[in-house]
Amino acid sequence: MEQMFCNVVTAVIMGILARIHMMRVDSRQYPTCPQGVLSHLTLGAIAAFLGSLALPSLAEKEFGAVTFLALAAQQFRDVRNMERESLDNMEQTELVPRGTAYIEDIAKAFEARNYMVIITSLSVSITIFIFQAAGYDSKTGIIGGTAVGIAVIYILKKALQRTKIEEIAEIKPARLEFEGSLLKINDLAIMNIGLSSSKNIYLNNALAVEIIPRNGSAAITLSNLGQRQAIQHNASIQMGIRKDVDEPDFFPVIRRNHESGNIVFALIPMHNDMDLLIKTIKETPVLESAKRKTGILRGGDDSKWK
Amino acid sequence: MEVGLKDQIIAIVSNDSNSFYAGAVPVFFAEDEKKKEELALLLAKITNSMAHRINGIYLIVKH
Numbered sequence: 001m002e003q004m005f006c007n008v009v010t011a012v013i014m015g016i017l018a019r020i021h022m023m024r025v026d027s028r029q030y031p032t033c034p035q036g037v038l039s040h041l042t043l044g045a046i047a048a049f050l051g052s053l054a055l056p057s058l059a060e061k062e063f064g065a066v067t068f069l070a071l072a073a074q075q076f077r078d079v080r081n082m083e084r085e086s087l088d089n090m091e092q093t094e095l096v097p098r099g100t101a102y103i104e105d106i107a108k109a110f111e112a113r114n115y116m117v118i119i120t121s122l123s124v125s126i127t128i129f130i131f132q133a134a135g136y137d138s139k140t141g142i143i144g145g146t147a148v149g150i151a152v153i154y155i156l157k158k159a160l161q162r163t164k165i166e167e168i169a170e171i172k173p174a175r176l177e178f179e180g181s182l183l184k185i186n187d188l189a190i191m192n193i194g195l196s197s198s199k200n201i202y203l204n205n206a207l208a209v210e211i212i213p214r215n216g217s218a219a220i221t222l223s224n225l226g227q228r229q230a231i232q233h234n235a236s237i238q239m240g241i242r243k244d245v246d247e248p249d250f251f252p253v254i255r256r257n258h259e260s261g262n263i264v265f266a267l268i269p270m271h272n273d274m275d276l277l278i279k280t281i282k283e284t285p286v287l288e289s290a291k292r293k294t295g296i297l298r299g300g301d302d303s304k305w306k
Numbered sequence: 307m308e309v310g311l312k313d314q315i316i317a318i319v320s321n322d323s324n325s326f327y328a329g330a331v332p333v334f335f336a337e338d339e340k341k342k343e344e345l346a347l348l349l350a351k352i353t354n355s356m357a358h359r360i361n362g363i364y365l366i367v368k369h
Contacts, residue, residue, distance in 0.1 A: 181359040194359030195347055248356040248369050 004059075006138045007128045007145075008052045014149035015048025015121035016041070021153055022113045022160075040110070043079055047072065047114045051121025055129055069118075076114040083107035095243060096236040096252060101226020105287045109160075116156045124149040163291070165211070165231070166282035168218035173274055174208040174264055185264040186210055188257050198249040201268060205242060207277050208266040215302045216294045219261035224290035228254045231265065231284050238280040240270030261304060311368050316353050319346045319364040 023037060023044075050072040057065030084107040091097050098106075127148040131141035165171070174186045178199055183190045185208045193199055211231075213219040221227060232252045243250035252267035269277065295302035318333045319342050320326065326333050334349070336342040346357040346364035355368040 192358040192360070194357035194364050195343060195350070197347065198357075246351055246354045248354070249350075 003132050003138060003141075004056050006142055007056060007125050007132070010128060010142050010145050011052030011121040011125035011149075012045070012048045014124045014146065014153075015051055015117045016045050018120040018149070018153045018156075019044025019048070019113065019117050022116065022157065040113075043076075043114060044117050047076065047117040048121045051118035052125045054122055055125045059129065072118065076111050079114055080107045080111040083110045094233070095241060095245070096233050097229065098233045099226050099229030101224070101287050101289050102230040102233065104226075104289055105230075105285070108288065109162075112160060116153075116160065119156065120149055120152050123152045162288070163286040164282060165222075165284045165286060168214055168221060168286060169263075170212045170214065171278045171281050172210050172212065173278070174210040174266075176202065176206055176208040176266055178203070183253075183266075185255075185266055186257075188255060188264050190253050190255050190264070190266070193249055195249070201242070201250070202266075205272060206266050206268045207239075207272065207274055208264065209274075209278060209281065211263040211265060211281065213261055213263075213304065216304050217292050217302055219304055220292040220294055221286060221290050222263050223256055223261065224287070224292075227287050227290035228256075228263065230287055231263075231281055232267070234284045235265070235267055235277060235280050236269075239267065239273070239277055242268040242270055314368050315365050316355050316368050317349050317366040319349065319357075319366070321362075 019041060023040060050068060054066060054069055057063075084103055087098065087103040087106060088100075091103070124145040128141040128145040131144050132138070136144075176183070176185050178184065178193075179189075181192050181194055181199070183193050183199075183202060193202065211222060213222050232254055236252055241250065241252060250268050252265065254263060254265045256263055265281070267277075315331050318326070318331055319336060320333060321336055321338070321342055323335050334345055336345050342364060346359075346366065349355070349366045350357045353366060353368060355366045358365045358367055
């Protein structure tokens with residue numbers, strides 16, 4: 001009984017640590033502190049319990065208890081729904097919306113993190129169980145379990161790490177100019193801005209960049225509207241945007257050069273800092289739902305089209 | 307649920323009254339360039355829209 005207790009407690013603690021480790025209030029400003037953090041920690045603790053109890057209940061021949069794992073999977077699908085709904089509801093209050101693809105990606109990440117907790121707890125409890133079965137004392141079992149737990153956390157974190165824009169594209173400052181009332185970035189016509197006051201604000205304050213995909217897959221990925229919206233959203237959060245609800249002129253614009261597949265992006269920030277803008281775009285995650293692989297039918301030739 | 311017009315020309319600002327016929331879109335006239343732009347700005351602000359300029363006339367478009 002005492003052995004079982006050691007097993008479950010260690011597994012739960014490792015599971016919760018895994019959740020805390022993945023809980024970062026990062027540049028994407030999510031989850032919010034403190035309410036969001038607390039609710040995710042609590043769900044993480046529940047996941048840790050479920051993971052750690054699976055093996056001991058099997059060992060006690062309590063097969064019914066294992067079906068709780070199925071319940072757990074359902075529960076964590078609900079986590080995804082919860083995240084999706086709350087972000088969807090907030091969408092109307094954002095000056096630059098996240099977009100459904102980005103929301104889906106965030107929701108999926110939260111679901112996956114709970115599974116990561118279950119897997120960590122389960123592997124810790126299996127390890128301790130094996131140590132106990134081999135006749136080692138509880139202390140050795142706990143140390144072995146903790147080591148395996150840390151390894152699992154490390155491996156899963158690496159596996160769940162998302163690609164960033166900088167890995168698939170190069171970002172360069174771009175030239176912004178007007179031809180009559182037509183806004184052009186690197187000679188690509190973007191939109192018609194009628195008012196000269198708006199034009200002046202663009203000429204004096206706007207920052208423009210060109211995002212150059214490294215290969216064919218990257219070009220298709222970047223053409224995804226959800227991916228572009230994620231870039232717009234992240235950039236406007238980090239840079240601050242000089243726009244209010246009644247100023248559609250200053251909505252950040254992101255357009256695709258249909259010849260080369262390059263993306264041009266301009267926004268009017270609160271901080272006029274080109275380096276920060278480039279860094280923000282580089283750090284933007286490549287959305288799982290936007291990721292594409294081309295070239296498979298071309299025998300692995302992933303070069304950009306001419 | 308919010309219901310409203312989108313991607314629609316809300317109004318036109320021009321100085322040439324001869325080139326317009328009665329239509330679905332209200333047309334505002336102003337004598338000179340400065341007044342035209344002022345009118346376009348005010349209309350854009352009132353309707354939360356954007357002013358575009360084509361051939362010297364302003365189109366107020368809700369996006």
